[in-house]
Amino acid sequence: MQFNTTPAATPDSQRPRTRHLLTSLAVAVALILAGVALATPAAHAQPPSAARPGCARHDLAVTLTSSPGASRYRLAGWLCRPARTTTTVQLLIPGLTYTHRYWTGPDRRSDYTAAALSAGDAVYLVDRIGTGASDRPPADQVTTTTEATVTHQAVRALRDGTLGRFTRVIGVGHSYGSVIAMAEAATYHDVDALVLTGLLHDIRIDEMTRFTTDLYPAAADPKFTDTAPLDGYLTTRPGSRPGYFLDANTAVRGAAAWDEQTKTTATTGELTFTPDDELAYSRAITVPVLFVMGATDTLFCGTGQPCTTPADICQREHTAFPPGTALAAATIPRTGHSINLHHTAPLAFTAITTWLHHQHSAPATPLVSSCR
Structure with a gap:
């Protein structure tokens, strides 16, 4: 989830808008940090996705920095391979308060992993x-x-x-996961393309501020009382998610309950990145980028900030990237922020897989348009 963003090209007249958002988020973080002192963490295991042919759990030992002697942590991951041999893998990065289960969803229609495998790509969910x-x-x-x-x-x-x-690695993010995908690509230049879903540089300030103030200590949430998250770990308040993440008209049956049941934690550290950080990431990206947005995403789309057509997205994003970066956009009608939880999700899946496999030819779907 992107928290602290402003338009890609921010004129001086818009600077107070940025400061207002930064101030609101600073207050929100301060209120969160002033909450209850939380206990030492216990086990944090969460049920993995349903087993499927070709999928196996493969965790990694990772460090948060490259400093010698940095502490090592477990990154939980699931590698899935298609029926036929492939040299392409999609690295799927979920958004704030989502686990890898965002990419498998509550039903067959919501299962992006299955769509990617059917298209012939491997996936690594984390x-x-x-x-x-x-x-x-x-x-x-x-x-x-x-x-x-x-x-x-x-x-x-x-x-x-x-x-x-794998010789071709694609970073695929949702919301805050898209921010991380951009940060990684900008810093290390080791992916071949990016798919950024549920993310634009220009946000709806009131909605995003409301979302951040709805975050509260995870240890106070009934879902996490048995795991005692560390101080500074947050989550969404019960019942708050549908208003931010779903279009009630097209969400799959039971999406709100599933979303609440599978939610996870966020951190105060994740709330500290700024609009300038995000713009610096995008302006260092040279690989092809596809934006995919739900047209009724309440956090990014509204009056004066349209997401109705791919041209709307291109207009809002083209100045945030170097002139030589190949940009494309897709908009999914009647779809909220968490695209995969809607009946329209297959349209997004088709847009992504078509773009990934036809970047150098005309897209097979009218949902995708080139921005250049």
């Missing part, structure tokens, strides 16, 4: 560090920068034989 079945370091150490470092280690493992010897 619980980001600090979430799900992965280890939970101190909250202030789990930041966009350190998560990019962790993601880089996953990319390297997919190439060097630790997890596989």
